Amino acid sequence: MDNSVIIKGNNHGITVILDSKMEYSKLKDRVAQKFKDSSKFLGAAPVVLGFEGRPLLPEQEKELLDIITESCDLRVVCLVDTNEARDKQYEKTLNERLMELAGASGTFYKGNLRSGQAVTFETSVVILGDVNPGASVTSTGNVIVLGALKGQVFAGAGGNEKAFVFAIDMAPVMIRIAGYLARSCDKTDKEEMKKMQIAFLENGQVCLESLNKRVWNDITL
């Protein structure tokens, strides 16, 4: 039996295992033959395709893909990359992009968060109400509280160091932004806490400041 080209299926796609020693030009014909033969069996489903068994140049990959689409009715919706370095790069880009999106898009939450309640958001969040002591808010983006913030808050949970926290009454027990953490003073002045403030990272420290032009200029989404 000829094992130079093996087609392996899984739930969402197929893997084509290629012989590592055979000459490329010869292998091309084998791929065409194999897919022509299996065309009936494979049908016309949309699939994800991946090559394994030997390193391929980008143009070879493209050529093989063209051969496959010509030889059978399969609709290849995307090609899975087995190159590890490139895969890592893609993952990183995707995460960064998601993080940017989290900073730029937002959700509204209406209601008071009470002791024991914990909410998590994959975007920035605007809370229309109070966050009471014992409650916690986590967001991969920014957290804006249009009320009193007296509980715990974690902004930039995915590692976004540009995230910020804003509250009308800024009196949190603890603020975390990306990998940094700040807790409230042990002795707090009641009036001191009733301030509209913004918290952000500067030189590896969580800074609290009242709103002014300089702060607005520093903020990037």
Added chain:
Amino acid sequence: MSEVIVITSGKGGVGKTTTTANVGTGLAKLDKKVVMIDTDIGLRNLDVVMGLENRIVYNLVDVIDGNCRIKQALIKDKRYPNLYLLPSAQTKDKTSVSPEQMKKLCDDLRGEFDYILMDCPAGIEQGFHNAIAGADHALVITTPEVSAVRDADRIIGLLESHEMKQTHLIVNRLRTDMVKRGDMMSSDDVVEILAIDLIGIVPDDENIVISTNQGEPLVGNDTMAGKAYMNICHRLLGEEVPYLDLNSKKGILNKLFGKK
């Protein structure tokens, strides 16, 4: 139109049972037919506070288990013809009943009574879930202390997640002299934190201890706490009642001359 009201707090010792006894008695004095249910299975108190301990034959768990009819377990208070008590069991625990069973019990009692008051145990475990299962209205009790307010906040959150239709706040054991000195939270401070509607402020009053020990609720009598509880009852009936002026404490001169 009958209403099931649960009296709850989260923290223990803030006055749930005292409030249940006084509000229940107060509503009965206002000619409403009232039953108080002690849901604190294993730690029953309401019967003692009401002075009815020696009349318990059947209890809540007996009713749920079908060992007796509801009518047999209800204790009629001789002092008030409209007032009944369903005592809790002392030898069982909270797992003896389920929220569904409590809900059914409340629905069975609705036809008979104008008000069904549930005295909730402390904590947020099964006893709490049993007590709130059939309720339409919750009275959250807190004292002006950070720990009690924190627990009340948690309870309000849980009541909201259980879609309680109505929730009101009672601030208990307030001491105006301490509030004036800035040593105690005022009722306004508490309301600001908890963000729910207030229905009553009860001052710290030593007469409460006396009345509890005697098994005779003080609602409606001339003490500050008695007046405050009566006002809560009126407000529950939908009347607008101004809050008591808790500052009108007798001064030392008035005390000496015995004037009001």
